Amino acid sequence: xxxxxxxxxxxxxxxxxxxxxxxxxxxxxxxxxxxxxxxxxxxxxxxxxxxxxxxxxxxxxxxxxxxxxxxxxxxxxxxxxxxxxxxxxxxxxxxxxxxxxxxxxxxxxxxxxxxxxxxxxxxxxxxxxxxxxxxxxxxxxxxxxxxxxxxxxxxxxxxxxxxxxxxxxxxxxxxxxxxxxxxxxxxxxxxxxxxxxxxxxxxxxxxxxxxxxxxxxxxxxxxxxxxxxxxxxxxxxxxxxxxxxxxxxxxxxxxxxxxxxxxxxxxxxxxxxxxxxxxxxxxxxxxxxxxxxxxxxxxxxxxxxxxxxxxxxxxxxxxxxxxxxxxxxxxxxxxxxxxxxxxxxxxxxxxxxxxxxxxxxxx
Numbered sequence: 001x002x003x004x005x006x007x008x009x010x011x012x013x014x015x016x017x018x019x020x021x022x023x024x025x026x027x028x029x030x031x032x033x034x035x036x037x038x039x040x041x042x043x044x045x046x047x048x049x050x051x052x053x054x055x056x057x058x059x060x061x062x063x064x065x066x067x068x069x070x071x072x073x074x075x076x077x078x079x080x081x082x083x084x085x086x087x088x089x090x091x092x093x094x095x096x097x098x099x100x101x102x103x104x105x106x107x108x109x110x111x112x113x114x115x116x117x118x119x120x121x122x123x124x125x126x127x128x129x130x131x132x133x134x135x136x137x138x139x140x141x142x143x144x145x146x147x148x149x150x151x152x153x154x155x156x157x158x159x160x161x162x163x164x165x166x167x168x169x170x171x172x173x174x175x176x177x178x179x180x181x182x183x184x185x186x187x188x189x190x191x192x193x194x195x196x197x198x199x200x201x202x203x204x205x206x207x208x209x210x211x212x213x214x215x216x217x218x219x220x221x222x223x224x225x226x227x228x229x230x231x232x233x234x235x236x237x238x239x240x241x242x243x244x245x246x247x248x249x250x251x252x253x254x255x256x257x258x259x260x261x262x263x264x265x266x267x268x269x270x271x272x273x274x275x276x277x278x279x280x281x282x283x284x285x286x287x288x289x290x291x292x293x294x295x296x297x298x299x300x301x302x303x304x305x306x307x308x309x310x311x312x313x314x315x316x317x318x319x320x321x322x323x324x325x326x327x328x329x330x331x332x333x334x335x336x337x338x339x340x341x342x343x344x345x346x347x348x349x350x351x352x353x354x355x356x357x358x359x360x361x362x363x
Contacts, residue, residue, distance in 0.1 A: 073293040074108040076325050080300045081109035085202035087169055089241075091119045092213035095257065099211050101292040109296060115199035117165065121218070123194050124158045124233035126226050131192050132157040138188045139164065145175035146185055148240055155240060158233040161194060163240035170248040171204040179203075207251040207299050210241070211286060212267045214257045238267040246276040251302035255295040258284040263313030272315050281321075284311030297321050 086106055090099055099116065106114045122128040136157060139147060148155060148163035155163070167173050168182055189195045218234060219227065245252045256268040263269065263284045271282050281302050283294040294310050301307065301321040309317045320326055 072329060073105055073290070073296075076293065076329070077105050077109040077296050077300065078325075079110045080325060081106065081111045081207070081296075081303065083110070083112045084206040084303065085113045085204055086111050086115075086207045086209065086299070087201065087205050088114065088116045089119065089165070089208060089210045090116060090213075091211075092121075092218050094213040094217035095211040095286065098255075098257075098286050098292050102209065102211065102295055105292055105296045109300070113200070113202050115197065115201050117169075117201075118196045118198065119162070119165075119237075120194055120196060122192070123161055124218075124230055124237050126222075126229040126233065129157065131194070132161060135188055135192045135194055136160060139185055142184045142188070143177060143181040146173070146177060146182075148244060156233065156236045159236040159240035161189070162237035163244040164189075165195070165241065166208075166244035166248045166250075169201075169205045169208060170250060173248075205250060207303060208245065208253070209295050209299055210245070210252070210254040210267070211295070212238075212254065212256040214259055215266045216259070217257065235270075239270055242267065242271050242274075242276045242280070246279045249279075251299060252279075253281045253283060253295050253298040253302060255283045255286045255291065255298075257287045258311070258313055259287070261285070261313055263311070263315055268313075272309055277309065279307065281307040282309045282311075284313045284316060294320055297323065297326060300325075 088099055088102060090096075103114060103116075122131055136147070146164050146167045147160050148167075150160065164185070167177070168185060186195075186197070186201070190197065215231070215234065219230070222230065242254065245254075254267060254271045256263070256266055258268065261284070263272070268282055268284060271277050271280055281298040283291065283298050285291045286295065291311075297320055298308070298310055301323060304323075306321065308321060309315060310320050312319065320329065
């Protein structure tokens with residue numbers, strides 16, 4: 001009994017000692033921890049403020065560079081496309097302002113002619129399936145060779161029709177296409193309101209620029225199922241268009257609107273993410289003041305045998321093509337990057353050789 005009481009008293013003493021130690025040490029410890037946490041919070045607040053200031057400074061300098069590039073546009077492209085016949089493909093009204101600027105730059109580049117082919121929403125709208133089926137029936141009766149090859153019906157109607165357009169623009173398609181039949185196929189697409197044409201299509205096409213809206217801008221107010229079907233139709237049409245453009249071996253640039261500097265959606269991802277990106281050039285930020293200029297400069301590079309991915313999204317190779325005409329601007333961009341005031345754009349240009357001129361065909 002005495003031993004038990006002794007052990008009990010010993011245990012109680014130990015716990016009392018621990019409790020007293022905790023009570024006596026809690027005050028200074030709590031104060032020390034509080035000071036440390038307060039210091040860390042203040043440091044994080046200071047670092048966050050510095051990052052915010054750096055971001056604002058970076059954005060301001062980037063805006064200055066954008067303005068500088070845009071204002072220098074007419075001088076940069078002066079006579080760079082002299083005598084060439086250029087077609088601009090558009091897929092929505094959202095790119096209208098950018099296309100107007102692009103047309104102005106093409107005039108400064110001294111092109112011989114320019115025309116615009118507008119892809120209508122009926123190419124991918126689920127409600128226009130009957131219209132697309134009718135168009136395909138008529139085209140097969142006129143010139144079936146203009147349609148993309150489709151193993152066991154792998155391509156949908158939107159893809160077949162979209163893939164037809166580069167063949168109609170190609171002056172030297174794989175299957176010879178008499179000008180009369182070419183005109184008849186164009187008329188089918190126009191009559192059924194699948195495309196519209198602004199200006200006169202040239203007898204030969206020397207270069208193509210695709211001005212692409214963002215997927216959100218091409219969406220229409222539909223229920224969830226219809227919206228999903230439209231997205232699939234649009235993706236199929238864009239993929240077929242890109243594949244056909246790559247196969248045509250015409251100098252071609254795909255330029256896209258990239259909200260929030262995001263190039264991970266839409267036609268831009270389609271091109272940069274597959275083999276077409278080894279042949280076609282791409283530019284992002286079409287909605288920005290310098291976007292149309294990047295498109296024309298990339299087209300100039302294409303006509304000289306080069307290609308690349310340009311802009312400011314994470315998968316762009318460089319801010320703009322490295323051309324003799326852009327040396328001064330590239331130097332300004334490099335100086336800003338060295339100063340830490342502009343995003344680093346990465347490396348130069350690739351090269352898919354192609355002839356400087358193309359012959360034959362009629363729009």
